[in-house]
Amino acid sequence: MSLKLPRLLRGPESGYYWFLLFLFLVALLPLGVTAKIYSTFYLRFGTELLILGLFALSVDIIMGYTGLVSLGPAAFFGIGAYAGALTLLKLANSIWLALAITLVLSWMVAWLIGYLSIRIKGVYFAMLTLAFAEMFHELAFNWQSFTGGSDGLTGVPRPEIGIPPFVLSLGNPYVFFYFVLVVVILVYYGCVRLVNSPFGHVLQAIRDNEERAEFIGYDVRIFKRRSFVISGIIGGLSGSLFALLRFVDPDAFHWFISAEVLVMNLFGGMGTLYGPIIGAIIFLFSKDLISSYTEHWRLILGVIFVGFVIYSPRGIVGLYEDFRDKAIPAVLATLRRSGIREARKTAQSLVADANPVVERESSSKLKGDLPVRETEAGIEDKE
Amino acid sequence: MVRILETERITKAFGNMFAVNRFDLHVEEGKLKSIIGPNGAGKTTLFNVISGKIRPTMGRVKFKGEDITNLSPNSISRRGLARSFQITNIFPNLTVFENVRLAVQQRDKKRSSYFTPVSSLSETNRKAKEILNQIGLIEYQDSVARNLSYGDQRHLEIGITLAMEPDLLMLDEPTSGMSSMETQATVRLIDKLTENLTILLIEHKMDVVMSVSDTVLVMHYGQKIAEGTPKEVEKDPRVREAYLGGL
Numbered sequence A: 001m002s003l004k005l006p007r008l009l010r011g012p013e014s015g016y017y018w019f020l021l022f023l024f025l026v027a028l029l030p031l032g033v034t035a036k037i038y039s040t041f042y043l044r045f046g047t048e049l050l051i052l053g054l055f056a057l058s059v060d061i062i063m064g065y066t067g068l069v070s071l072g073p074a075a076f077f078g079i080g081a082y083a084g085a086l087t088l089l090k091l092a093n094s095i096w097l098a099l100a101i102t103l104v105l106s107w108m109v110a111w112l113i114g115y116l117s118i119r120i121k122g123v124y125f126a127m128l129t130l131a132f133a134e135m136f137h138e139l140a141f142n143w144q145s146f147t148g149g150s151d152g153l154t155g156v157p158r159p160e161i162g163i164p165p166f167v168l169s170l171g172n173p174y175v176f177f178y179f180v181l182v183v184v185i186l187v188y189y190g191c192v193r194l195v196n197s198p199f200g201h202v203l204q205a206i207r208d209n210e211e212r213a214e215f216i217g218y219d220v221r222i223f224k225r226r227s228f229v230i231s232g233i234i235g236g237l238s239g240s241l242f243a244l245l246r247f248v249d250p251d252a253f254h255w256f257i258s259a260e261v262l263v264m265n266l267f268g269g270m271g272t273l274y275g276p277i278i279g280a281i282i283f284l285f286s287k288d289l290i291s292s293y294t295e296h297w298r299l300i301l302g303v304i305f306v307g308f309v310i311y312s313p314r315g316i317v318g319l320y321e322d323f324r325d326k327a328i329p330a331v332l333a334t335l336r337r338s339g340i341r342e343a344r345k346t347a348q349s350l351v352a353d354a355n356p357v358v359e360r361e362s363s364s365k366l367k368g369d370l371p372v373r374e375t376e377a378g379i380e381d382k383e
Numbered sequence B: 001m002v003r004i005l006e007t008e009r010i011t012k013a014f015g016n017m018f019a020v021n022r023f024d025l026h027v028e029e030g031k032l033k034s035i036i037g038p039n040g041a042g043k044t045t046l047f048n049v050i051s052g053k054i055r056p057t058m059g060r061v062k063f064k065g066e067d068i069t070n071l072s073p074n075s076i077s078r079r080g081l082a083r084s085f086q087i088t089n090i091f092p093n094l095t096v097f098e099n100v101r102l103a104v105q106q107r108d109k110k111r112s113s114y115f116t117p118v119s120s121l122s123e124t125n126r127k128a129k130e131i132l133n134q135i136g137l138i139e140y141q142d143s144v145a146r147n148l149s150y151g152d153q154r155h156l157e158i159g160i161t162l163a164m165e166p167d168l169l170m171l172d173e174p175t176s177g178m179s180s181m182e183t184q185a186t187v188r189l190i191d192k193l194t195e196n197l198t199i200l201l202i203e204h205k206m207d208v209v210m211s212v213s214d215t216v217l218v219m220h221y222g223q224k225i226a227e228g229t230p231k232e233v234e235k236d237p238r239v240r241e242a243y244l245g246g247l
Ligand SMILES: Nc1ncnc2c1ncn2[C@@H]1O[C@H](COP(=O)(O)OP(=O)(O)OP(=O)(O)O)[C@@H](O)[C@H]1O
Pocket: B014, B019, B037, B038, B039, B040, B041, B042, B043, B044, B045, B046, B086
């Protein structure tokens, strides 16, 4: 068994690239429709998952990597949705122009909100971002002539892409699906590069200890603002794509949207990039599934959510990582040493032991406890 | 002798209590100056004013000939002033290597590049390793900082400040809470650093102060009550009184 994985798929950062691989596999989804395994409804649903995954990803940059809890991501989702739809309706039926205007507008709005709110810390920052989103909500409601008021915008045309004679309509669910998938892959890969860059590392330093970052010479406020802007631009992009898939109304700015995207992040596991996307997928799936049985889906999802926050604050990704890094190596090591019966005991004790990670890390406070190789961890100091 | 740091009548009042009171301080290039004084004398507050953490009620701070009184901590740091804190101040959830690298990275021209991988900043990575060797933590480079022993965390913080290649290094009680073994290691480290660094040190342990300092300054109720070589200060009756009365 000496099958060697490429360098990117090994080591501590491999998770990013495994997920990238997964995104490429998602390209096979439409085959199921062609083969009549499921209807185009699921193609559109898949597209929606990708778009909201993108939205969740945008929040991960600011919350997961920079440590700033914004309660107003809906501001950007809504700005993007309206910017895209209005461009197509009133300016030109061009997806590129729609996206360009979306990006510029969300950049400007994010910069302004960031400029005004990042100077203020903690809860006040969160409340201020919420207030901005609510202001946009009001504006979308009341500026009837421009935004269509509570009805939103209808009849948004579906633009075409390509160069004649090779022209495809984004109104075609297959075309739109692939278009969104390409955008998601590009943005996701850009974010992987970003969080591994010097800039991304400064963001993580700020998340960990803002004061230290400041005292080694980084202008924390500027870095936070840039992170906020990047997050806002990606959020705007997702809103714009959503408008093309579904519709636009003032609810794009609703605080429900902000709350749900935070929940997706916590569900999936923030600070990982792929966690929030997985969180979005699972959240929307569960919502779809549970709401087909009961209208009280919020209650049920709420309970699951509380469970996650208490027992696995690092979300589904955290759960998986504990499993991979602690449980599996521990069982394997016991298996190697003392055979199947012991291994089963180890597995059982690991299951009984709700959160082995936390305990182990705090028990190795003392020097002399050399950093153990990951694969060996968990078993040696159990005895 | 060149004065790298100079303060003029620094005053910091909290309510009606003067934590630092019309304080004149000067640090000469290449020397190690220690500040001693009873608890609450205002030593940390003085550091906070100099490093930009808090604004003085009155007075000014000059660093390398430039007035830095109202600058933010990040710009003061970039001008070559590095400090440690009385309560360990590191990046607890990042690795030991990452802690130091972030400080080195600040001086790299690609310090805030968006898409270059950090692993490609070879000069920065090399310097970070060098610092880890210097402070003796290279074998823990991949450990998460909060898993280090307390003493090693204190050393890591010194490493972070060294990684900034400062012109003036300010250490706030680097040996506080350390065992005598750890303290000895710290003293050896500081001794090595004095060869090519200017240091301002707050320290409670008298044996440490006496062995490493060129000059000792005694602070009491926010004011300077004595300054001189370790020998001179040791004999000063006012110092004995402040210490006996203050402890
Ligand atoms: N932010 C603050 N607000 C109010 N009072 C403060 C503040 N910081 C310090 N003080 C007060 O100022 C005085 C000087 O405190 P400082 O921490 O500078 O003393 P110190 O000499 O560093 O003492 P120690 O040796 O205990 O560290 C103390 O009486 C302290 O309570």
